Structures are given as structure tokens and as C-alpha cells.
Amino acid sequence: MMTTRLPNTEPVGGEVLSGRAIVKSYENSPALRGASISAARGDVLAITGPSGSGKSTLLLCLAGILAPDAGEIRFAGRRIDTESEAARSALRRREFGVLFQFGQVVPELTAQENVALPLLLSGVRRRPAMTAARSWLDRFGVAQLADQRPPQMSGGQAQRVALARALVTEPQVLFADEPTGALDTLAGEQVLDQLTRVAREAGTTVLLVTHDAKVAAYADREIVLRDGMIEGADLGAAGSVGAAGSVDAVMSVGQHRIHR
Amino acid sequence: MSAGHALLGLLAEGERHGYDLRRQYLRRFPSAKPLAAAQIYATLDRLLRDGLVVAGATERVGGPDRTVFAVTGPGRAELDRWLSEVEMPSEYVVNLLSMKVTLALLVADQRAAADFLRRQREAHLARMREHTRVKSDPDTDLLRVIAADYAINHLDADLRWIETTLQRVTELAEEIRP
Numbered sequence: 001m002m003t004t005r006l007p008n009t010e011p012v013g014g015e016v017l018s019g020r021a022i023v024k025s026y027e028n029s030p031a032l033r034g035a036s037i038s039a040a041r042g043d044v045l046a047i048t049g050p051s052g053s054g055k056s057t058l059l060l061c062l063a064g065i066l067a068p069d070a071g072e073i074r075f076a077g078r079r080i081d082t083e084s085e086a087a088r089s090a091l092r093r094r095e096f097g098v099l100f101q102f103g104q105v106v107p108e109l110t111a112q113e114n115v116a117l118p119l120l121l122s123g124v125r126r127r128p129a130m131t132a133a134r135s136w137l138d139r140f141g142v143a144q145l146a147d148q149r150p151p152q153m154s155g156g157q158a159q160r161v162a163l164a165r166a167l168v169t170e171p172q173v174l175f176a177d178e179p180t181g182a183l184d185t186l187a188g189e190q191v192l193d194q195l196t197r198v199a200r201e202a203g204t205t206v207l208l209v210t211h212d213a214k215v216a217a218y219a220d221r222e223i224v225l226r227d228g229m230i231e232g233a234d235l236g237a238a239g240s241v242g243a244a245g246s247v248d249a250v251m252s253v254g255q256h257r258i259h260r
Numbered sequence: 261m262s263a264g265h266a267l268l269g270l271l272a273e274g275e276r277h278g279y280d281l282r283r284q285y286l287r288r289f290p291s292a293k294p295l296a297a298a299q300i301y302a303t304l305d306r307l308l309r310d311g312l313v314v315a316g317a318t319e320r321v322g323g324p325d326r327t328v329f330a331v332t333g334p335g336r337a338e339l340d341r342w343l344s345e346v347e348m349p350s351e352y353v354v355n356l357l358s359m360k361v362t363l364a365l366l367v368a369d370q371r372a373a374a375d376f377l378r379r380q381r382e383a384h385l386a387r388m389r390e391h392t393r394v395k396s397d398p399d400t401d402l403l404r405v406i407a408a409d410y411a412i413n414h415l416d417a418d419l420r421w422i423e424t425t426l427q428r429v430t431e432l433a434e435e436i437r438p
Contacts, residue, residue: 218389
């Protein structure tokens with residue numbers, strides 16, 4: 001396995017990623033109202049909650065894809081929400097992997113080219129990129145698909161290719177938003193089994209957004225969002241009081257983490 | 261669940277003595293509550309009395325005497341009848357969780373009911389994680405995987421109920437104590 005991590009990106013005090021009192025609105029409609037969250041290295045954390053609770057927005061903010069209106073986001077101790085789009089984009093390429101419900105694989109490329117793509121975009125040469133892609137396809141049991149294009153694959157196969165692509169750069173954090181939402185039960189379980197197993201082996205932090213308890217059960221712990229706030233934070237309180245409560249709630253959940 | 265039918269089924273596979281039946285029961289039904297030895301012998305007595313099994317030779321292998329039991333023709337017929345019989349979904353589902361929510365709203369308030377539901381959800385999810393871990397272990401055999409699946413899906417049904425009830429708790433409080 002290749003490692004390109006810099007010493008200054010090592011987690012501070014075990015914490016890899018945190019969001020504090022994040023506020024985000026879409027056209028005056030609040031999606032997040034002071035949500036706080038903290039994830040340590042190797043944490044497999046489910047973010048759940050009903051539709052419209054803000055869980056996908058929280059994920060996009062933490063991944064540096066959306067800029068929050070207020071609050072702060074730190075990755076490995078470094079504040080990232082105030083950085084330029086170019087800096088955040090470079091960070092995403094190097095340290096983050098993302099997996100959505102569907103549609104991330106490029107239909108015109110083969111499975112192997114799809115998986116090699118993030119490496120090629122980071123300047124890795126074609127031959128080592130293709131070799132690495134092949135070994136990641138192998139890890140997810142889809143090496144036989146290397147020369148096939150996504151339209152020829154089943155949903156589960158395409159999603160495993162997308163997973164290999166999300167992890168080929170060996171990111172520190174994997175962001176997954178309903179990664180099995182479009183798959184049947186058994187195909188979904190295979191993807192979740194492999195996702196969590198490989199992440200745990202590699203010590204990758206996983207943030208898994210889902211509304212499905214059966215998917216959340218693959219994680220080590222769960223954070224529940226309701227109306228843009230972390231549930232368990234001071235009930236009925238909004239704004240700064242709620243935000244402070246949220247941090248405590250997250251911390252106490254973390255202490256009760258179930259050991260593997 | 262009928263312990264008698266479970267034992268008939270295990271004996272239909274081949275004759276066994278009581279101790280062996282108990283071991284086989286654990287192996288074949290990993291998610292069932294284990295049967296106590298006394299329960300196994302009481303059940304075998306009843307099956308003997310009804311002519312569904314017969315007692316055969318008594319083995320002695322360095323320990324106590326062990327009587328071997330085998331299924332009779334009527335026993336096999338009863339087993340086949342039971343296996344093909346559809347289990348009726350129960351009419352009255354005793355829902356302790358629902359009772360607690362109602363009583364919490366009656367004697368305390370909405371906050372107490374919601375707090376109970378949230379803590380119950382944590383407990384359910386913790387149990388679901390345990391089953392999921394067993395299921396995801398590559399060394400787990402399929403028999404245990406399907407047993408875990410059964411438990412996970414039942415917990416999931418409760419969790420969905422907990423979630424919708426949490427969303428309705430304000431409305432429910434108004435209905436119970438207008």
C-alpha cells in the first residue's frame with residue numbers, strides 16, 4: 001500500500017474531523033441550526049435522522065463541498081471551512097473519498113479506468129495508477145469486471161467499483177451518503193460488509209449518512225439529526241445554547257463507543 | 261414454539277439420547293432460548309405417552325445410562341402436519357414499548373416519553389450492531405446469518421415504530437391529555 005500522508009495531517013488527539021456549531025441555510029430555509037460532530041481516526045460513524053433533518057447537508061459541509069454560513073470545520077486540527085475553494089478541492093482529492101447513492105462512475109470508462117481516475121487526476125502516472133486500480137478492484141471482489149463499462153454491470157457491481165474508486169487514494173475520511181440506497185438487500189449488505197471491513201483494516205474514518213437503521217448498524221456509533229440539530233442536545237433550545245449542548249452530546253456518545 | 265415438535269424434528273433425522281438432543285438443539289437453533297435438561301426429559305415423556313416416539317436401547321458410555329429415542333410412524337405424521345401448517349400472525353401484539361409511551365404521557369409528560377423512546381432506540385440499535393457484527397464475520401455460517409437476519413429485521417420494525425412515534429409524540433400527548 002502506498003502512503004503519501006504528511007506528518008502534519010496526522011490526527012490531533014485522535015480527532016480527525018470535527019464540525020462545530022455548523023449553520024447552513026438554503027434560500028432562508030435553515031438546513032443546519034448549530035450541529036456539532038467529532039470523528040476520531042478509524043471511527044465508523046452513522047449520521048441518521050428523518051428526511052429533511054439536514055444529514056446530507058452536514059456531510060457536504062464536512063467534506064468541504066458546501067461552505068457553511070457559520071461554525072467551523074477542522075480536519076486534522078486545520079480549519080478548512082475558511083480556506084479557498086482550490087485548497088479545499090486539493091484536500092478533497094488527497095484526503096477524502098466520497099461515495100453517493102449512484103452516478104459516480106463514468107459510463108464511458110472501464111471499471112479499471114474509473115478506479116484509476118482519482119490517481120491520474122492527482123498526477124500519478126498511468127501504469128502505477130492502473131496497477132493500483134486493479135488491486136482495489138480485486139479487494140472488492142470485482143477484478144473480473146476490470147475491462148467492463150458501467151452499463152454492463154449490475155447496481156451492486158457498479159457500486160463496488162465506485163467504492164474502490166473512493167478508496168484508491170487511501171483517504172483519511174470516507175464520506176458515504178446512502179451508499180446502498182439504490183441496491184437490493186443482499187447487494188447492499190455486500191457493499192456495506194466490504195466498505196466497513198476495508199475501512200477498519202486501513203483505519204479510515206467513515207461518515208455514513210443513512211435513514212435506514214439496518215445500514216446504521218454497520219457503524220460503531222450513531223449521531224441523530226433532527227431539524228438541523230444533533231438530537232440529545234438541549235431539547236427545544238436553539239442557537240448558541242443548543243450548539244454547546246450538541247458538543248457535549250457528541251462527546252458523551254463517543255465515550256460509550258462499543259469496542260470491537 | 262413447540263418444544264415437542266422441535267425434538268420430533270431432530271429425532272426424525274436419526275435416533276438420539278436426551279443429552280445428544282440438547283446439543284443438537286443448540287446447534288440447529290442457535291438463536292432459540294436453550295432448552296433445560298429437565299424440559300427435554302419432560303417433553304420426551306409426553307411424546308412417549310402420546311406414542312410419537314419410542315424408547316430404544318440404553319447405552320452406557322462410562323457415565324450414566326442413556327436411553328435412545330426414535331420417532332414412530334404417528335410421530336412422523338404429526339411432524340409433517342405441523343411443518344406444513346401456517347403460523348397465524350398473532351391478533352394481539354403485546355407492545356410493551358407502546359404501553360410505556362402511553363403511561364409516560366399519562367403520569368409524566370411528553371419529554372419523558374420522548375426521552376424513553378430515544379434511549380430505547382439506542383438499546384435497540386446496540387443490539388442490532390451486535391447481530392450485524394456476527395453476520396458480517398466471514399467465519400459465521402449461513403444458519404447463524406439467517407438467525408441474525410431474523411433478529412435484525414424484527415429490531416428494525418421496532419426502530420421504525422420508535423421513529424414515527426417520536427415524530428408523533430406531541431400530537432399523541434394532546435390526544436391522551438387534552
